[in-house]
Amino acid sequence: MEVFGVNEVGRKRVCVVGAGAAGLAAIRHIAASETLEGTVFESAGDIGGIWRDDGLTPLYKGLKTNLPKQIMGFLDFSFDTDNSEKNSFLMHYEVLNFLTAFTDKFSLKDYIHFNTKVLHIRPVKKVDAKCTANKELLWEVTYERSSKKNIEYFDAVAICNGYNAYSKHFNTSLIPGPKQLYEFKGKLMYSREYRIPEPFTGKNVLVYGCGPSGIDIMLEIVNLVSQITFSFRRPPYTGNLPDKISQKPPIKDVHGYSVTFQDGTISDFDVILICTGYEYDLPFLTPEESCLRIENGKFISPLYRHMINISYPTMALIGLPFRNCPFMLFDCQMRYFVKLLEGKASLPTEAVMLAELEAEKKYRIDKQIGFSKSHQLEELQWPYMRSLAKDGNFSHLLADLQVKRKIYEKVAQRRHAFPALYKNDEIVVLDNESYSFLEAV
Structure with a gap:
């Protein structure tokens, strides 16, 4: 040394x-x-x-x-x-x-x-x-x-x-939420392990958590999966999401491939994708x-x-x-x-x-x-x-902090209301106070 x-x-x-x-x-x-x-x-x-x-x-x-x-x-x-x-x-x-x-x-x-x-x-x-x-x-x-x-x-x-x-390799001791989650018999993975949508083709997927990565990944895989359900602790998400995506309250229990939610409903899944942050x-x-x-x-x-x-x-x-x-x-x-x-x-x-x-x-x-x-x-x-x-x-x-704040707040509104569209919006800064915003439709 x-x-x-x-x-x-x-x-x-x-x-x-x-x-x-x-x-x-x-x-x-x-x-x-x-x-x-x-x-x-x-x-x-x-x-x-x-x-x-x-x-x-x-x-x-x-x-x-x-x-x-x-x-x-x-x-x-x-x-x-x-x-x-x-x-x-x-x-x-x-x-x-x-x-x-x-x-x-x-x-x-x-x-x-x-x-x-x-x-x-x-x-x-x-x-x-x-x-x-x-x-x-x-x-x-x-x-x-x-x-x-x-x-x-x-x-x-x-x-x-x-x-x-979180390490690259999945560690069940780090899984947030119900302890039974790591007893799931299907594929259990953390969002940082996600790379491409093709492996989810035809799968019934549960996304646990509603952070930015969870929303983004759902929108990436939605056209390939059979069905997506996402579960989280917040009030129901009110943005515009594709029909294949349904919402559920937090997870209560897990047995085999079946997940019981706090509203008493039970569904089977092939994959649980954990998107609860770092x-x-x-x-x-x-x-x-x-x-x-x-x-x-x-x-x-x-x-x-x-x-x-x-x-x-x-x-x-x-x-x-x-x-x-x-x-x-x-x-x-x-x-x-x-x-x-x-x-x-x-x-x-x-x-x-x-x-x-x-x-x-x-x-x-x-x-x-x-x-x-x-x-x-x-x-x-x-x-x-x-x-x-x-x-x-x-x-x-x-000096330009005010216009940046306005853009940040506008994008936050668009992200929540139209998560599948907002990344196609076009923004131009005009000066330190104002900007133009072309919303994607």
Whole structure:
């Protein structure tokens, strides 16, 4: 095992975990800093994260974005800004092409170590005055490359490894819902295992969960299956769905191929497809060392602004919030974190940060927002990004936030009402306040 110290030129070293969209945003801003030096560890062989089509990500052949390109880009690096391509919703490979162009534009591969798996991250006391510009704390990062373990020390860590925790291979211990579900005698699979619709030909399929992936996959397979039923805990879905798709309340019991629902009805299925979302996973951190805890797989605490480790503020988790404009959010979070590391922005006291965290918890309880949505932003994303921009001194980059908000809300309405049509809508941004919208019929 080799051990590497921190450089002696006065720059703070920052470790970035992951080279997906969040990690690329992170290293772009670290590399641009005069006082920071960044290193990215990526377990795969290329950039892109979940947008890589390598069989290890949740991508399926027909996947298109559920947000239009007009609100998919980074703050100052956008998709097709001249609107030369009318198609607003993109195929997955177009997003990867965008991230590749972003990487090339800022020469980001110079900072990335591919095929490198981070095994362990822990805070340690500084032991050598020449090692670091940080006088209090270092982060010890253990990683593996080419079957060899190494240790490096950093002043700060940006964790950008995404939030899906499910392995490629199905694990029945991770199945949410009734425990009897894993006793199903037919094909039981998680949505991230889905790739193409043809294997579902002629099957009677139960989709468990009503998230974006569940709706999208149902619409992909509907013309090939015998029948689709989807079961979920929310009130009945009111959007326009094909006749082959029926709705049921939550599952009560499973015996063999038969599923009993809470309304007492019983149906037989060939396949149950679980589409209940993902869980957070930080396998290289321990709660005892990092002071971060994952509650029921859905809430990481204590974090300030959904990102800063309150106990160790030189660690940030980038990209935890969901139901938002992700690339723009990553950009805002990382610009703010860089300003903190550079000393150009400051944090409140630990007591104030904890008080703000408790106030947000109370707000979500009062609004009856479920625990599983602790990091869901939705309408809160706009004041959230504005607050980061204000404290990070980049508010000028959010001049078009109002029109992006309008587009986001319009698309959300269309997605719910016409899930089979909305990805054919055409959108053109006219200025920072207005846009044109051609609805598909």
